[in-house]
Amino acid sequence: MKTEDSKTIFLTQAAAIAAVYIILTVLAASVNLASGAIQVRFSEALTILPFFSGAAVPGLAIGCLLSNILTGCALPDIIFGTLATLLGAIGTRCLRGNRWLCSLPPVIANTLIIPFVLTYAYQIPGGIPFLMLTVGAGEVLSCVVLGEILLSALQRVRGGVFKDQT
Numbered sequence: 411m412k413t414e415d416s417k418t419i420f421l422t423q424a425a426a427i428a429a430v431y432i433i434l435t436v437l438a439a440s441v442n443l444a445s446g447a448i449q450v451r452f453s454e455a456l457t458i459l460p461f462f463s464g465a466a467v468p469g470l471a472i473g474c475l476l477s478n479i480l481t482g483c484a485l486p487d488i489i490f491g492t493l494a495t496l497l498g499a500i501g502t503r504c505l506r507g508n509r510w511l512c513s514l515p516p517v518i519a520n521t522l523i524i525p526f527v528l529t530y531a532y533q534i535p536g537g538i539p540f541l542m543l544t545v546g547a548g549e550v551l552s553c554v555v556l557g558e559i560l561l562s563a564l565q566r567v568r569g570g571v572f573k574d575q576t
Contacts, residue, residue: 427470427473428468428469428470428476429473431470431474435451435473435480444477445487447528447545448548450548453474454549456473456557457498457516457557467499470496471496473495484527490523490524491527494519494524495519498516498553500515501516516553520545521545521546524541525542
């Protein structure tokens with residue numbers, strides 16, 4: 411495959427992932443699940459996609475960035491929420507050889523970063539340990555449970571959904 415074709419596929423995959431992430435986050439926000447002490451972003455299931463393609467790393471980060479802007483998040487959330495998603499996506503990509511561990515980096519990144527954002531940017535009460543518990547639980551539901559369902563479904567697709575370009 412030509413280098414130009416590879417770059418085009420990479421950019422197309424990243425853009426599609428970002429778009430789906432935005433749509434799913436806006437959907438979660440419409441039922442008040444995208445932010446706050448208890449959050450289950452359906453879009454976080456997509457954090458499993460770096461298992462298949464390196465294009466998912468920038469796609470998820472850009473999708474998170476734009477989602478946080480579109481849903482009216484505070485500036486620290488826009489910055490550090492995007493950073494948590496980026497770190498989680500990179501971790502998933504690094505662990506792509508182990509399907510059972512690859513869903514954990516987004517859970518860990520968000521559990522460690524987002525409670526501080528909720529406390530200091532939004533003054534959500536409960537304390538850091540409590541928010542780590544609630545954010546972590548939401549991330550386990552989104553990334554591990556929904557993510558593993560998505561991973562299984564995508565692995566069953568014959569020929570593969572993603573042709574890894576990286």
